[in-house]
Structure formats: C-alpha cells, structure tokens
Amino acid sequence: NAGVTQTPKFQVLKTGQSMTLQCAQDMNHNSMYWYRQDPGMGLRLIYYSASEGTTDKGEVPNGYNVSRLNKREFSLRLESAAPSQTSVYFCASRQDAQGVGISYEQYFGPGTRLTVT
Amino acid sequence: RKEVEQDPGPFNVPEGATVAFNCTYSNSASQSFFWYRQDCRKEPKLLMSVYSSGNEDGRFTAQLNRASQYISLLIRDSKLSDSATYLCVVNPNTGGFKTIFGAGTRLFVKA
Numbered sequence: 351n352a353g354v355t356q357t358p359k360f361q362v363l364k365t366g367q368s369m370t371l372q373c374a375q376d377m378n379h380n381s382m383y384w385y386r387q388d389p390g391m392g393l394r395l396i397y398y399s400a401s402e403g404t405t406d407k408g409e410v411p412n413g414y415n416v417s418r419l420n421k422r423e424f425s426l427r428l429e430s431a432a433p434s435q436t437s438v439y440f441c442a443s444r445q446d447a448q449g450v451g452i453s454y455e456q457y458f459g460p461g462t463r464l465t466v467t
Numbered sequence: 468r469k470e471v472e473q474d475p476g477p478f479n480v481p482e483g484a485t486v487a488f489n490c491t492y493s494n495s496a497s498q499s500f501f502w503y504r505q506d507c508r509k510e511p512k513l514l515m516s517v518y519s520s521g522n523e524d525g526r527f528t529a530q531l532n533r534a535s536q537y538i539s540l541l542i543r544d545s546k547l548s549d550s551a552t553y554l555c556v557v558n559p560n561t562g563g564f565k566t567i568f569g570a571g572t573r574l575f576v577k578a
Contacts, residue, residue, distance in 0.1 A: 381564060390475070392554070392570035393511070400564055408565065440510055454499055454558065456566065458510035 351376050354459035356441050362465045363431040371426040371462050373441030380446040382424035383456065384408075384416060386437040393440065399424055400446075431466045438463050468493055470567045473555050477573040484545045488572045490555030491537045498563070500531055501556040502540050505571065511554055514540075545576045 354375045363369060375382065381400050385393040395408030399418040413435060415427045424443075428435060442456040473490045480486050492500075500517035515522065517529040517538050528541040542549055555569035 383564075383566075385568075390570055392471070393568035395565060398564050406564070454516075455501075455513045456511075458512070460510055 353377065354441055354443055354457050356439075356459035356462050358462060359460065360463050362467065363428075364467055365432060367431050368427070368429050369431065370428075371439055371441075371464075372423070373425065373459055374423045375441075375443040375457070375459075376422065377443060377445070377457065378421070379443035379457070380421075381444045382418065383442040383444070384414070384424070384426045385440045385442065386410065386435075387440060387461075388437050396426065396439075431464075433466045436464060436466045469570075470494060471555055471557050471569040473553075473569040473572045475570060475572060477575055479575045479577065480545055482545055482547060482576055482578055484576075485541065485543050486545055486574065487542075488540045488553055488555075488574075489537050490539070490569055490572075491535075492555075492557045492567075493536070494557070494559050495533075495536060497536075497557045497559050499558040500529075500538050501558075502527075502529055502538075503554040503556055503568075505552045505554055507551075511568075514553070542574075545574075547576050547578060550574055550576045 357372045383398045384396040397416040399405045402421045417425045439462045441459040444456045502514040503511040504514045505511040521530040526543045530539045552571040552573050554571045557567045
C-alpha cells in the first residue's frame with residue numbers, strides 16, 4: 351500500500367495563478383482532510399470530507415475549493431493564488447469505520463510545498 | 468487563547484535524559500487526545516493515543532489530566548532518533564472531524 355500520496359511535491363506560482371493539489375489514498379478510508387502548516391501555527395484544517403460526496407469547511411477555507419472525486423481522491427484548488435497561501439499543504443485520511451476497533455488515527459501524505467510570489 | 472497550546476521549545480537534552488512535554492487545551496468537553504511526531508520536512512505520524520488512565524509504550528508515557536485540561540508526554544532514556552517535533556492533538560468530539568493540532572514542541576537529543 352502506498353498510503354496517502356500527494357502531487358506535486360513542490361510548486362511555485364505567481365500571484366493570481368491557479369492550480370490543483372491532488373491527493374489519493376489506497377486504505378479505503380472514509381474521511382479525508384486538507385491542512386496547511388505554517389511556522390509557529392501548527393496544522394490548520396482547510397476543508398474536510400467525511401465521506402464520498404460530502405465536503406465541509408474547516409478553520410481556514412477562504413481562497414480554496416475542494417472536490418471529493420471518489421472515495422480515494424480529494425483535491426484542493428487555489429483559484430487565484432496569493433502570497434498568504436505560501437505554505438506546506440498536507441492531505442490526510444482516516445478510517446472512521448463503524449464497529450469495534452475504530453481508529454481515529456489520521457494518516458498523512460508527504461506534503462506539497464507551495465510558494466506564491 | 469489558542470485551543471491547544473504547547474511550549475515550542477526547543478528542548479535540548481543529552482542522550483539518556485528524561486524529558487517531559489505538556490500541552491493544554493481550552494475545550495473542557497474534548498473527548499480524545501493524541502501525540503504525533505513530525506520529523507523535519509516530513510509529515511506528522513501518530514506516536515500514541517492518550518487514554519484517561521494514562522498509557523505507556525516502551526520509553527514513552529502519556530497522561531491526561533481532565534481537571535486541569537492538559538496532557539503530557541514523558542520520554543525516558545532519550546535517543547538521538549527521538550529528535551523531532553511533537554504535536555499535541557485534540558478531538559473536541561470522539562470521532563469528530565475537526566481535529567485541533569498544537570503548534571508542536573521541538574526536541575533535540577544530543578550525543
């Protein structure tokens with residue numbers, strides 16, 4: 351199993367450009383998440399998807415859109431990049447199965463380092 | 468006040484030392500708690516869950532104090548490989564989707 355994969359690993363954008371960050375998981379997890387991590391701020395939730403077909407805003411959703419394409423894939427789109435969106439972006443997934451032995455552990459992808467100039 | 472607060476450190480300790488980190492949380496109704504480890508320029512990974520009764524995993528011990536709203540992580544016999552950032556993580560509701568991450572405490576273990 352590859353776990354959670356993200357593409358690209360690095361990206362430099364000019365202000366106003368758009369791009370989509372891709373995320374996929376092969377663990378059959380139900381929920382998926384997008385976070386950004388800035389120095390001294392910790393991980394902040396941008397959007398999450400509790401299950402296929404649903405998405406919800408997190409703490410810092412402004413300037414972003416998401417798509418839960420299917421159970422495996424959850425993409426994050428920046429429509430008009432701004433320097434304030436320079437950050438490291440992590441995608442994560444979680445099992446959330448019903449029944450005994452539910453795991454609330456989040457599994458993270460390797461991250462995308464985005465710079466907006 | 469931040470929802471989850473940690474001492475950013477860094478903590479600089481020699482090999483073999485015992486080091487403890489504390490983390491406070493503001494939501495008294497929070498249900499589940501974790502410690503994650505993050506190596507430099509890598510993704511966070513679960514170190515251990517924190518149970519009400521406290522739990523131990525080898526050299527690592529985690530404790531929860533609901534009355535004072537803090538969790539702690541104790542590392543005994545520190546190894547060079549323990550050098551990392553330790554993230555305190557709180558779920559306001561068990562199974563809830565809006566997990567809150569602390570900013571992390573950096574640990575450097577030196578030979």
